[in-house]
Amino acid sequence: MISLNLSPSLNPGLLHKTRTCQQPTRLSALLITNPKPFNHRHPLGLSPIPNLQIRDVSAKPLLSLTNPESSSGFSRKPRSIAAVGSSDSNPDEKSDLGEAEKKEKKAKTLQLGIVFGLWYFQNIVFNIFNKKALNVFPYPWLLASFQLFAGSIWMLVLWSFKLYPCPKISKPFIIALLGPALFHTIGHISACVSFSKVAVSFTHVIKSAEPVFSVIFSSLLGDSYPLAVWLSILPIVMGCSLAAVTEVSFNLGGLSGAMISNVGFVLRNIYSKRSLQSFKEIDGLNLYGCISILSLLYLFPVAIFVEGSHWVPGYHKAIASVGTPSTFYFWVLLSGVFYHLYNQSSYQALDEISPLTFSVGNTMKRVVVIISTVLVFRNPVRPLNALGSAIAICGTFLYSQATAKKKKIEVGGDKKN
Incomplete structure (x- = not known):
């Protein structure tokens, strides 16, 4: 002092x-x-x-x-300054952070595995009970409408009780959603029509040709694809053709329904990217919920016009065929609930993983569904039919790999520019 x-x-x-x-x-x-x-x-x-x-x-x-x-x-x-940052250089704390990161990665991997497992399981359940209901009640327009109705009620309950955040609905958003919802309606009802006429496995083999329509329509709208992508769709076309020729339950209506379903879902994806770019604050689950509600408004009036006069006598035949009304109600209810749940899980998976991983997972999902439905319904499968199905599925996998490389090249080009 x-x-x-x-x-x-x-x-x-x-x-x-x-x-x-x-x-x-x-x-x-x-x-x-x-x-x-x-x-x-x-x-x-x-x-x-x-x-x-x-x-x-x-x-x-x-x-x-x-x-x-x-x-x-x-x-x-x-x-x-070294004293202030001394805690960061502590080896014990670094090891603790490393352990925490490892635990977080394991938890995320486990969560993603659960989502994939639910996605596959829910899709299998939907396809089985949807086909059971259509076998005794061959009116796909009403059944498809009920499935959209079940999904709409599900989302309204989540929003009403604040179990999931409600999206901010605006007039521009509804206008932008009209096109994707319309194409989703076309894709859904066409798939249900196909399920009602042919084996579930055959419908899924034809639906594996969706990448072919995606490349064609995207090219017509101005997108360009490398040679590897075009070559990858050749085995898809060959495999689907071989499977269709050798299919025991072949039906022209079933084939046409699956093809139209591919067109509908491809156009839904294309127009969703183009019209919903400015609404990225709305997540996938809410987006699908809004699409389900609009699709129901599109589909149900047309369903009444197309087959409404057959519903009452068809219902009585279905009850007589099943024996107990509760069994038929149970099948219809499960088809509706699990239709929405498997789509919900797919959107949740897409939010967590890359598009390539999702595409590969979707390809494997078709394989699992085809094998499951063949075992449940004991559909006869010829060797050439199985070979064609395998070639088509492999082509879909090659397409996902080729498009992933195309996206990497585009991203690299954007970064250089």
């Missing part, structure tokens, strides 16, 4: 002279004893000196530096 004691006998002029002489000594002591890094507010590391005070010389020293840990801002320990 630096202090200056003044006697009361000194006159005021001498007191003033003493103050001015001692002030540089104080600053020199500060610079020597407590150096600090450069501060743009207080050059040379000096901060204001609030503790410089003049008091009664008979009581306490005139000039003093108070406790170094007080509000003056001075400290006995020099500040060090």
